[in-house]
Amino acid sequence: MALMFPRLARNFIKNGYFPTDEPTLERALSALAPCNGSMSILDPCAGEGVAIAEAAHALGREQVRAFAVEYDSERATHARQLVDRCLHADLMDALISRQSFGLLWLNPPYGDLERGVDGNIGYQGQGRARLEKLFYQRSLPLLQYNGVLVFIIPAYVLDAELVGWLTRHFADLRLYRAVDTQFKQVVIFGRRIRQREQNPGAARAARELMLQVGLGDIEAEALPDVWPFQPYCVPASPTEPEHFYRVTLEPAQFADEVQRLQGLWPSLETHLGAVHHSPRPPARVLSHWHLALALAAGAVSGVVTAKTGKVLVVKGDTHKEKSLTTEYQERDDGSVAETRILTDRFVPVIRAWDMTPGSSTLGQVLTIR
Helix, strand or coil, X not given: CCCCCHHHHCCCCCCCCCCCCHHHHHHHHCCEEECCCXXXXXXXXXXXXXXXXXXXXXXXXXXXXXXXXXXXXXXXXXXXXXXXXXXXXXXXXXXXXXXXXEEEEECCCCCECCCCCCCCCCCCCCCCCEHHHHHHXXXXXXXXEEEEEEEEEEHHHCCHHHHHHHHHHEEEEEEEECCCCCCCEEEEEEEECXXXXXXXXXXXXXXXXXXXXXXXXXXXXXXXXXXXXXXXXXXXXXXXXXXXXXXXXXXXXXXXXXXXXXXXXXXXXXXXXXCCCCCCCCCCCCCHHHHHHHHXXXXXXXXXXXXXXXXXEEEEEEEEEEEEEEEEEECCCCCEEEEEEXXXXXXXXXXXXXXXXXXXXXXXXXXXX
């Protein structure tokens, strides 16, 4: 089976898509073996779903439920053809039951994390903030104890922080160089354990090896053609994950709902405050202050239909602005005193949402100050 559909292959590097090369995939799968019972396996960065689908076939397709999460819509569409369930979602926007999977195949996006508009990078750690670490933190709780991790990352990402996490969370750690050396990847195998089950000597040896590989002091051994050790046994998962869904709506789902309802709500008056009685007219023409008070009180709000057929959802408000004036006064000694005066000014604002069918400004918010 090809690892990339030809239509997508030409752009995979540009889009940050680094699928597992076929020789590495075949050799890594030779290190896995099924246990008795039905298994659930997960790839949270699935791409086109080829790697996790091949893992399912290697373990026995009839007794494996393959799950995938993929951010790119086109690749998620392809993955759905190969796995049992695939979410088109960002892993950070997915709700997935903890400790539900016997195999975690993790080939995450590569790169440094950038701060969002709120200044937060969403990463909990003290070392270099990397995407590989973020996806590891998010994925680890999904793997059941005694479950198997296959972790594919660039060797230089193995710093003291990440190596510390791996040696605390996993036993039987083994590290090998990927067959394709273009991206300097290593493949890490491990079995998830509780910290009290850790073998200090083995953890120390694994830590030293991974740190040396991460620093470039030594090169990891190549992934063997034939697995020379006892294979990693993927444990059974008695039930399917209770939760496996995207928190927010997929764009296609949202578009379908808007089309079905002919808008976000079938009835404007139901959701935007229907007025069941006509307000009495004022005793006199409203002054600017009267208008400001009416706007601040929300009296000028709701659905307004003009005689011409134009339909607007109107909301009034009043906010306070400060007006600055500067005065200069000459003192007796010839110096000049500057006085700045800030005066409060109330500004009424009317915003109208155009809901007129066929209008050129349909859906736009018009503002009157």
